[in-house]
Amino acid sequence: MEEFLDLLRNDHHSFDQGKLEDHIGNEPFTLLAKWLREAIEKQVSEPNAMSISTIGLDGFPHARIVYLKELLEDGPIFYTNYASDKGKSIEANPNIQALIFWPGLERQIRIMGTAEKVPEEMSDTYFQSRPWGSKIGAWASHQSEVLASREELEERVHELALKYPVEVPRPPHWGGYLLRPIQIEFWQGRRSRLHDRIVFELEEGSWKIYRKNP
Numbered sequence: 001m002e003e004f005l006d007l008l009r010n011d012h013h014s015f016d017q018g019k020l021e022d023h024i025g026n027e028p029f030t031l032l033a034k035w036l037r038e039a040i041e042k043q044v045s046e047p048n049a050m051s052i053s054t055i056g057l058d059g060f061p062h063a064r065i066v067y068l069k070e071l072l073e074d075g076p077i078f079y080t081n082y083a084s085d086k087g088k089s090i091e092a093n094p095n096i097q098a099l100i101f102w103p104g105l106e107r108q109i110r111i112m113g114t115a116e117k118v119p120e121e122m123s124d125t126y127f128q129s130r131p132w133g134s135k136i137g138a139w140a141s142h143q144s145e146v147l148a149s150r151e152e153l154e155e156r157v158h159e160l161a162l163k164y165p166v167e168v169p170r171p172p173h174w175g176g177y178l179l180r181p182i183q184i185e186f187w188q189g190r191r192s193r194l195h196d197r198i199v200f201e202l203e204e205g206s207w208k209i210y211r212k213n214p
């Protein structure tokens, strides 16, 4: 079975593009943007989905998928409910990790850093770009709280639709987080499991770059 999987990996390995070092600069954001662009161009499913792990108030890691919505010079942005479980965890401990996996490209990216709320105007702009139904949903969903029934949620949607038939303001508890990285690891699948792992680590304001054993 193991060998069969290895064969599979090698056989469809048309994406092996040689040493990763040939494609990196002296900071991680250019490569991050390049890989994201390639994932979109190659039409991988959900190219901007990433798992965000927070340290929960119970001391356990909690992971869930969110969408990477923008990539700024400082790092990636995702939008959520600040009062959700993840919001509460971040409030107590802003140290988080994002994980992106593109199976078709045999690529994985791990981004470790701190989460900080983006400026309100930025959340406003993004919120207003969303369809009306999503905006109502952001108000209706008391994200992560226990819901007695589906009907309770639908009733709230109904009431909010009457309240905001056209214009929907951004809920104050909804907005973006910037993940400000201190370490980013790029993983590229290579033959015979001799994968590339290149790590960028922020040290006193500049990026140290090193390779890790696969």
Ligand SMILES: Cc1cc2nc3c(=O)[nH]c(=O)nc-3n(C[C@H](O)[C@H](O)[C@H](O)COP(=O)(O)O)c2cc1C
Residues within 6 Å of the ligand: 046, 049, 062, 064, 065, 066, 067, 068, 078, 079, 080, 081, 084, 085, 086, 087, 143, 144
């Ligand atoms: C493909 C996908 C994309 C998602 N995107 C988001 C997102 O951008 N923001 C968000 O708050 N939740 C998103 N979710 C839902 C989260 O995974 C999660 O259920 C929700 O944020 C509540 O998490 P929490 O209770 O740990 O705070 C997405 C889920 C999936 C499967």
